[in-house]
Amino acid sequence: MSYRIPFNKAGLTGNEFRYITEAIERGHISGDGAFTQKCHVFLEQALGVRKAFLTTSCTHALEMAALLLNLGPGDEVIVPSFTFVSTVNAFVLRGARPVFADIRPDTLNLDESRLARLLGPRTRAVVPVHYAGVGCEMDAILELARAHGAVVVEDNAHGLFGKYRGQYLGTFGAFGALSFHETKNFTCGEGGALLVNDERYLERAEIVREKGTDRGRFFRGQVDKYTWVDVGSSYLPSDILAAFLYAHLEARAAIQARRRRVWEYYHAHLADWARGRGVRLPVVPAHSEQPYHMFYLLLPSLGERQALIAHLRARGILAVFHYLPLHLSEMGRRFGGRPGDCPVTEDVSDRLLRLPFYNDLGEDDQALVVSAIRECA
Numbered sequence: 001m002s003y004r005i006p007f008n009k010a011g012l013t014g015n016e017f018r019y020i021t022e023a024i025e026r027g028h029i030s031g032d033g034a035f036t037q038k039c040h041v042f043l044e045q046a047l048g049v050r051k052a053f054l055t056t057s058c059t060h061a062l063e064m065a066a067l068l069l070n071l072g073p074g075d076e077v078i079v080p081s082f083t084f085v086s087t088v089n090a091f092v093l094r095g096a097r098p099v100f101a102d103i104r105p106d107t108l109n110l111d112e113s114r115l116a117r118l119l120g121p122r123t124r125a126v127v128p129v130h131y132a133g134v135g136c137e138m139d140a141i142l143e144l145a146r147a148h149g150a151v152v153v154e155d156n157a158h159g160l161f162g163k164y165r166g167q168y169l170g171t172f173g174a175f176g177a178l179s180f181h182e183t184k185n186f187t188c189g190e191g192g193a194l195l196v197n198d199e200r201y202l203e204r205a206e207i208v209r210e211k212g213t214d215r216g217r218f219f220r221g222q223v224d225k226y227t228w229v230d231v232g233s234s235y236l237p238s239d240i241l242a243a244f245l246y247a248h249l250e251a252r253a254a255i256q257a258r259r260r261r262v263w264e265y266y267h268a269h270l271a272d273w274a275r276g277r278g279v280r281l282p283v284v285p286a287h288s289e290q291p292y293h294m295f296y297l298l299l300p301s302l303g304e305r306q307a308l309i310a311h312l313r314a315r316g317i318l319a320v321f322h323y324l325p326l327h328l329s330e331m332g333r334r335f336g337g338r339p340g341d342c343p344v345t346e347d348v349s350d351r352l353l354r355l356p357f358y359n360d361l362g363e364d365d366q367a368l369v370v371s372a373i374r375e376c377a
């Protein structure tokens with residue numbers, strides 16, 4: 001079915017085709033070409049991070065982090081249950097056991113007040129997800145993880161350019177993983193990046209990303225041939241994708257301004273309605289700067305959420321629910337997940353509805369979404 005107003009639509013900023021042509025004309029369309037380099041420098045300078053590596057996805061950036069941490073059987077990784085499968089899969093692939101944490105009822109982020117009782121002698125990593133690009137309580141999370149010798153890996157798929165207490169998300173943990181999937185604020189269709197904030201992992205990160213070889217050193221003239229030195233895989237995106245992505249990164253200010261308008265329009269036009277109906281809108285604490293990744297409604301019940309989805313669909317508008325609790329998934333249950341383990345996740349998952357949200361969503365279309373919502377009691 002095609003919708004009059006889709007949930008997401010990839011936008012163009014204007015320079016995509018020119019940059020792609022340029023990459024092709026240069027004759028370097030494999031990984032780590034000129035546009036990949038531009039994206040690396042852009043991210044490193046904009047975020048003030050030591051090193052950014054473009055990857056083929058956020059999933060792969062998380063897998064790289066799991067490889068770099070040498071995780072394996074016997075290790076535990078604390079993850080929120082309310083997240084995308086990749087947050088967990090990356091660690092399970094290495095044989096680690098996921099320990100599911102519940103979320104805060106306000107920001108829907110990993111609940112730091114529940115972290116202490118989940119941390120144990122086997123905990124090797126904590127993976128906060130900045131839901132909707134609103135920062136997790138990083139002060140508490142970093143302190144608790146440090147006290148237990150656990151490494152923090154931020155899944156920042158939603159939150160590029162968001163800040164917590166003035167510092168960019170993705171720059172707090174040893175690693176930060178970004179997504180450039182079509183549904184994210186900045187995109188090249190499929191893509192991601194690993195931010196390496198802890199120098200100790202730097203050299204090996206380059207090797208793991210290049211099939212376990214010291215090819216990076218070879219290209220810098222530091223060794224006269226390159227060879228297999230460690231485990232690794234192929235995590236480099238084509239420079240054609242980097243060319244597309246660079247056009248988006250370069251348009252950072254325009255993209256953020258557009259998304260901010262979309263978010264603020266929904267908020268301004270739905271706040272009264274929501275208050276009168278027991279519907280909750282997104283909560284953004286004063287110490288958070290959000291990058292306007294999504295706009296959601298928390299309806300009073302599953303029934304009302306489903307009714308609103310159907311009502312909007314009948315008017316050609318696609319609004320969608322979000323994560324199902326991972327601890328109750330088929331895989332999650334194999335790791336011991338049971339109903340009641342994460343009550344906030346279980347509740348919110350039933351009631352959350354995401355509204356159409358993309359860079360080119362115009363006010364006329366937003367007005368249609370808002371009036372359709374308002375007419376559904």
Ligand SMILES: *Cc1c(COP(=O)(O)O)cnc(C)c1O
Pocket residue numbers: 056057058059060083084086087129155157158178179180181190191192
């Ligand atoms: C989108 C997303 C991912 C996966 O990103 P890919 O680039 O598609 O691999 C991981 N975690 C979260 C929280 C996401 O929203």
